Amino acid sequence: MSTPSRPRHLRIGVDVGGTNTDGVLLDPSLAASPSKGIISWHKSPTTANPSTSINRAITALLASSSSPSFTAVPPTSIASVTIGTTAFVNAVVERDARRLSRVAVIRLCGPFSKHAPPCVDWPDDMRALVLGYFALVKGGLEVDGSLIGAIDEDEIRGKCAEIRALNQQTLENGDGKGSRAITSVVVNGVFSPIDTVRYKQEERAAEIIREEMDGSVDVVCSKEVANLGFLERENAAILNASILSYARRTIRGFEEGVRRMGLTCPVFVTQNDGTILSAEMAARLPIRTFSSGPTNSMRGAAFLVQDGGRKGEEGEGEAMMVVDIGGTTTDVGLLLANGFPRQQAAYSELAGVRMNFSCPDIKSIGLGGGSIVRKGDSDHAMTVGPDSVGYRLTKDSIIFGGKILTATDCTVLADPSLKIGNPELVKGALTDEELATFKTIIRQKLENAIDVMKTSPEDLPVILVGGGAIIAPTNLKGASKVLKPEWSAVANAIGAATAGVSAVVDTVRSTETKTAKQLLEEISKEAIQKAITAGATPESAKVVEMEELPLAYIANKTRFIVRAAGDFDFSRTDLAPDTTDPTSEQDIEQSEPDSSSSTTTTTPSPSPSPPPTPHSPPRHLNLLPYRLLPHLVHLRDRPPLDLHRLLYPRHRRRRLPYGAMILLRQLLRAGAVVRVVDPLDVPDDAAVGCGCGAGSPTVSIEKLQGDEMMQAQTELYKLLPESIRATHMIALEIGGGNGLQGMSLAASSNMDIPCVDGDWMGRAYPTKWQTTPVVFDERSPIWSPIAIADGNGNVVVMPKAVSDLAVERIMRVALSEMGSQVGCADPPVKGDEMKRWVVGNTISQAWRIGRAVARARGENRVDEVAEMIVEENENIAAVRIADSDLEGGEDGELERQEDVLAIVPDLISVIDAQNGEAVGTPEYRYGLLVVVLGIAASDKWTGTARGIELGGPKAFGFEHLEYQPLGTFVKPRSVVEEFNVEE
Template sequence: MSPQTLRIGVDVGGTNTDGVILDLNPSSLPQEDTHTKGNILAWHKTTTTTDPDPSAGIASTIRAMLASCSSQLQVSPHDIASVTIGTTHFVNAVVERDATRLSRVAVLRLCGPFSKHTPPCVDWPDDLRDIVLGYYALLKGGLEVDGRLIAQVDEDEVRRACEEIKARGIRSVVVNGVFSPIDAVECQEERVKSIVEREVPGADVVCSREVANLGFLERENAAILNAAILAFARRTIKAFEKPVRDLGMTCPVFVAQNDGTVLSGEMAAKLPIRTFSSGPTNSMRGAAFLVQGQARERKEGKEGEAMMVVDIGGTTTDVGLLQPNGFPRQQAAYSELAGVRMNFSCPDIKSIGLGGGSIVRKGPPMTIGPDSVGNRLTEESIVFGGSTLTATDCAVCANPDLKIGNPDLVKGILTEDELAQFKALVKHKLERIGDTMKTSPVDLPVVLVGGGAILAPEELKGASKVLKPQWSQVANAIGAAIARVSAVVDTIRSTERQTTQQLLDKIRREAIEKCVAAGASRDTVEVVEMETLPLQYIANKTRFVVRAVGDFDLSRTGHTPTGLEETSEAEPKAEGEHVLVTRPESRKDIPQRQPEAPVDPATYLPNVRNRVWYISETDLNWISAGCYVLGTGGGGSPYPHMLLLRQLLRSGAVVRVVSPQDVPDDGAVGCGGGAGSPTVAIEKLQGDEMMEAQTELYKICPNRPTHIIALEVGGGNGLQGMTLGSSTNMDIPCVDGDWMGRAYPTKWQTTPVVFNERQPIWSPICIADGNGNVVVMPKASDDHQVERIMRAALSEMGSQVAAADPPVTGAEMKRWIVDNTLSQAWRIGRAVERARQKNRLDTVAETIIEECGGPAAGKVLFKGKIVGVERTLRKGHVYGECIIEGGDVADPDHSARTERGTTASQSRGRIKIPFKNENIAAIRVPEDVQEGELEKQQDVLAIVPDLICVVDAQNGEAVGTPEYRYGLLVVVIGLTASDKWTGSERGLELGGPKAFDMGHLEYTPLGRFVKPASVIDEFDSAS
């Protein structure tokens, strides 16, 4: 046997421990073994040991496999080149909220004046936060998007925080700095880490940028979870290595991570969070390995083609797309685990309630799942002597030769017609869940694995072939054994002196070197992903994401242990009370409210008294969801702004909303909002800049406001009026309306400018960056100049500022306002929540339209899948185009059809949506158009100022233009714009096609504008 060609893969699951021995040099095998087993020498499945130490199960699995190898192969422990282990141990510790495996964590933020209103773990489930978060401090530090300092690190300040950490007995610390992933010069996180290690001997210190990329809260969340399981991870990985050493192996022990590659045992002990989703990834890569290997033996199939992997278990079916580069497609933007939102790399897996244990109800109509007997299948299903009809019973009834249980017990349990219904329903579910993962209409191979694969038919629509490979029951262990090494460079660079391609070439080389440094053999490294993302409102700045992979260079390890077993330390235990610690200057005199319980949208009544609407958390959640829909792809995500306002509510703040008609004519209505790049907004979380801008403005503007209004209802700015007006800030009512009725990219695209009753309307104006820099413009020649000057200052103020606008009179506000848009956002959010609770997301778009005035005021423009996205940067704005291909977007787990029939969830052909930060139009793409002739024949479904809103068909949430990605199932909704835009030539000039360089297209109203219904008018208790 040739040494250093054998690899062992072991998957330690909650129920079973699976293992395989693979030979990656099959030419070394005897000829007969090559034909019978290919690369697989042995496999074994055993029950996972229930003791916290899993070494017994691993040892018995490896021992059994070595013994099962044929005597002529003469495999010995010294022939093994590596052992790779996949595990759910770490993720289970979080999901199960196990305080014996989770350590308390202290968080040191390097943020300067930012993020003070959104403390660490602010969006965590209460029970998990109480277990994990022991202390936090907001410290000086952080970077701007261009690399300049927000503030220098104050070492004395860090040392004072360390004294508190020591006093509380905390041994796990996270350091998180604003824009730390692009910090190549100051290395602030590393500097603070070194101080903590000196001041708190033995502490585990995690730098957030080692864990995840851009997205301040999400990166911090991932780093905190990583720190919480470090001590447990060390113990577990020692337990993984012990049986390997006891069996006489001196090879490296690796741990499989989320993206289908490996970490050394030592690195996995530092970054255990990277293993959280390794199970599905290993299963996908293992399935592909089996299929490609068997295809090679039959001399058929193509290397490097994309394929679908469908893993059918006892309760769910998990589906993922394996890309041509051999790795699973990753989730876009954010992922969620145990209620915690994060942004580290995870495979894009979709699941439905279909498995061998799924409960079948004959109906009519017949349904399968999503409830399941789960691991009680052998007790409760009819084929095993139970009384519950399951999918396995139906499969055996259809094919008694499956040799599962007692086939006689299910004879005649279904009629021929019912069997046909069962097969058709299973087929439909699998076809639909498979189609959600595809990025083009091209048929793909579908690989079935898992014990529930017996349910699947031999043919599926959209599948070029359906494969059920041998040894698929240990596909996850195979995937672990073949895993490679990877490295990702995710950075922001200036394109001022170098072209995008020059920078891409340079970053590509950086990714290769990083992969080699991680342990890959240089000759095997290849770049498998490259992406460029221009940044909105930031000149000459582009985000680059490059990923490289390669085979592990075993010659560099010397086959030595990782050294973890030699570490002797007193691992910290999660004991005692875990307290959320606030900063000393935080207000402690304000009573803390408990989070509100979920409500029934059908019966919930907002708190409206004497024509004043008092905002609750439920109202806030619904308004936030609606604001993103009304953002028409732009405006930035309301999520961080929602968290800030929710914190104010939980601290006792009162937020009031009033009807525009109830504002006195001589009242003064102020305005405030944010301006800048959404990329900056996800890193530099809001501090006090909104209030600072207001304060500075009214030093020169004597007419103080009696009311406040949102600049735009679309996106994050839709919440700013309520935040500014809260009792802990300006303590004035917020008006139910805004100056746009949507989101627009520039300040002159507002209704007061449309009316043009005085010029300029936005002067004086004040902008503040939250870091001590304030610009006041007492006078301007016109509103276009206000925009230009503000944008010029913006680039020097961190590409994100808060703006305070001068007040207008109540009478002016009533003429100019787009009425009741907070009410409209509330109703949209309520519609989405109602659809979720009733499992009717297949009609969520129609419900949203009904809330916005019905078919007269809006329509579903298109339903389908995003199949193309292009982005370019021009004059600070991100221009782009999204291509959507028509198709069925119905939830594959929702078997009931809508009253409208199957056509309610699908469209035909393709459309394109050009955007300039916000969506500009929805245009049908002719099927027979010749290249270069598209501009000559445009079938415009909707165009600005009408609202073109894209929502995720699977959850009803809005999709912003930065989140457009291949394969996303979406519904495109058109809503008629306010007559404040469409009722005049000037309104169409400022907000219509000409304003977006699309003057060759004529605006035709989508429908008739219907004024949004007021929540105050409907629910006022006095009416």
């Protein structure tokens, strides 16, 4: 039978993996048929040149067919070629100087972010390899869209001149080709993702740079790459810029290969959310392809078990779990009812670089067909993995004549009909009891991974794909059904072939004149139009996901995130392959760098250079002998170690303290000394000052701290008599970023005074009147006079107030008009007052918690992290949430026994049971295994009725609840006292 005459109705999907390249040719109009429309498929080892692998796969697909309806496929019938590739992410992971270019960064930030320069949190070798220059210039927006400052075009032109001079110097001193010259410039503006209508500062700066550099560099606007989160967006933009030249060459190579085979259809590349990018867009934003591999597998698996990958058995969309079992690892991801993989919350990390671009939420466990099985003995239980024979399965496993017992061996022993290897060789390898134990281990590992990834307790369909899927049982707890579809071995290529088009709008809008519902309607229309512009058919484009996030401490401001998606419009001709010359002079120079180039080479810069980082912590630390010596904590020798321990449970996931940690670390790296003293060692006549940051967490992740903290202190002391100057500093609260502000202000490069080991809360509270000095009420108001500064030249000083509540309310009004983020300076109190009011030794306690988490990881005892934290801190109790906390109800459903175990002012902290890290409320979801820590409140709160009134349940609207102590408060052990010894 001849090939159908319909033009351009077939799709080719190719996924280039590190080991194999998979390809599939399918007819989407036959997706509901038993064949799923799959005409042919191909799998072969990946070659060094991904273009060669792609060409071989496409040639094989066009020449063969698994369907009797097709004998040969004419090129004119191909509507699209969609490619998934790991080439770009591998360039970053491998730190390949041949594929990564040097980048300059120009920040539009005004007076902000100078304490956290570009790449400040990168591994040293990555920063040296990629960052060639940076400059901080005027510009940036506030959260409400008003200006921090207008851009200075002459200033930007001057920075371009410096980049040209630097490149010229590199050319003269280098190999003559300028292979390590700067070839890309990133422009990053404060709150640039919301700068879409009026100012468009990043776009204007990019125009100037292109004019000044005569097109010799690529220019990347950060807002095109990622959304809110200044450092994370900048990091993503820098990585994207560093691989632009390589991506352009690679994608042009893809297109050239396709054209040489007589195909004139558009070429697409799959991105992280399961949709496609045009080749042109992928060459501009290659970072969006970094995590497309797992996504392709998930989308392909769904296609194989659903009607075209869109409908469940009842015709409605349904969520499903995809379990991709390979030779070494198993990747588990959730495909939502909208047909797209669930994305990670907060941020992602690649090659030690923290970013916030969209990535699928995948859990990987050390389980695969090659997992090594150890039988165990009387003292040790049987284990399966996490180590594996990997690609040596066909040589090392017993069924293939090897000597290592693997999961595949045990599976064949249980079911010889699988016809894998020689089943006779594995007979007797396990007893019946041992085989049953093996099956139980496999089942439990998969069930636990599935449960962690679920978003509700309801059972979901589970799809098994990958070459190692044979080891999985056909029934799993938490699965409504377990499916092992045909063609699952090339699910990733199927996912590429069937990918659609998506677009996201992430913006902050005012709800003062329009309701949230009205704004969502407007933004949804924007997202749909954006998807259509990207290539979706108008009739299929629809909103598939929306999120509404009111901004904390900011009136009438809400962040909206809306995603729209649809099928690709194959009638579009504006996305056809580019027929221009696939190479350029710049690309040729970059493609063949001098062999003597080093990944650690740095080039002198006439602008502020990246800070020296000789003290980054080694990857493997022996933490047990490490001591903090805080009577004089001189951290120049090891600053990252100490701060890493202090913030270990909190800074990695939660955004709020991250900027404060970076600021303090930079001060220490620049040579500052921080002295931490025991509260009891402070003289009675001392003056103990306090400073804090106030504002919205959303603003703090975008408008990084400048000098507002010290500006507020300076303005405050202009009001006070000369005789009153702070001799010591103390933190307002130990929680969040303010837990570090006392040390930052006290550092020798700022106020050069000791910091008290304690704070005014012993935890975090939302207001200044919820502090222990207010509880004691020995003088009121305690928090006036007060000064706040926004870091941009605006200062508010309040010399007098009638109450601390009035201070809070009035300052909050001013705060909203000052960019929703300020530095605050409080008047000093006397040393003897501090001793009565302070919650003491909280810096010591934070450090001990961090050390316990670090020890748990270093000793591979993360499952005991709660116990280790409790061991370090006598006033902390731990509660694990497990199935044993559930009981059966009358209807047979599980019910949770409810009781109040802890309530304010006791502190409740939730940590991830898998790694010991703190879990912020945005990350709460069903299936997350957690340990809940209860920390008994200081007797400064619980010792009086006033303390319970200000900090207890009724202060938060829980009128029906009475405070019941979690336990007896035990004052944290002082690190100063314990380790204050001479060395």
